[in-house]
Amino acid sequence: xxxxxxxxxxxxxxxxxxxxxxxxxxxxxxxxxxxxxxxxxxxxxxxxxxxxxxxxxxxxxxxxxxxxxxxxxxxxxxxxxxxxxxxxxxxxxxxxxxxxxxxxxxxxxxxxxxxxxxxxxxxxxxxxxxxxxxxxxxxxxx
Numbered sequence: 001x002x003x004x005x006x007x008x009x010x011x012x013x014x015x016x017x018x019x020x021x022x023x024x025x026x027x028x029x030x031x032x033x034x035x036x037x038x039x040x041x042x043x044x045x046x047x048x049x050x051x052x053x054x055x056x057x058x059x060x061x062x063x064x065x066x067x068x069x070x071x072x073x074x075x076x077x078x079x080x081x082x083x084x085x086x087x088x089x090x091x092x093x094x095x096x097x098x099x100x101x102x103x104x105x106x107x108x109x110x111x112x113x114x115x116x117x118x119x120x121x122x123x124x125x126x127x128x129x130x131x132x133x134x135x136x137x138x139x140x141x142x
Contacts, residue, residue: 033070039136042076047115047138048122050099053079058099061115061138075135085112087125087141102140104133113140 045052045059053059057079064074083096089112090096091103097112104113116122116130116139124130124141131142 031069036070036072039072040074041137042074042078044076044078047077047102048100048117050079053099056082058082058097058101060097061102061133061135063135075137077138083112087112087114087128102133102138104140104142106142113142115139116141 047059047061050057050059058081059077060080061077062075064076066072081095082099083091085091085097085103086101091110091112093103093110095103097103100115101112102115103110106113113133114124114128116124118130118132118139120130128141130139132139
């Protein structure tokens with residue numbers, strides 16, 4: 001009987017409605033992870049000054065994906081080889097932007113954007129707005 005409330009008949013699956021996979025499940029299996037709390041963050045350097053990165057390196061924000069089940073992404077800033085791209089220049093997977101810029105996937109393309117600070121101490125050029133990016137705690141001129 002479909003809709004009996006057991007969660008195992010029809011297309012309900014053991015954890016809620018989902019596509020019928022033929023075995024009564026919807027493909028999702030809860031890993032039963034403990035409460036994670038806020039994601040960890042690591043700040044190796046300052047994205048505005050580049051300190052303490054070596055010559056030829058810039059400081060860039062990054063999101064590091066989890067490596068194991070039940071881990072969360074971690075966020076921070078890390079020293080990496082400096083590129084030459086500035087506002088609007090094409091970039092590839094975070095590489096190619098000058099120090100003080102970050103590689104972002106935008107509606108137009110993947111391009112460099114100037115890092116900024118929502119407090120206004122590091123603003124944007126005329127015509128751009130400082131907006132948060134997908135790495136918590138960091139913003140760029142869009």
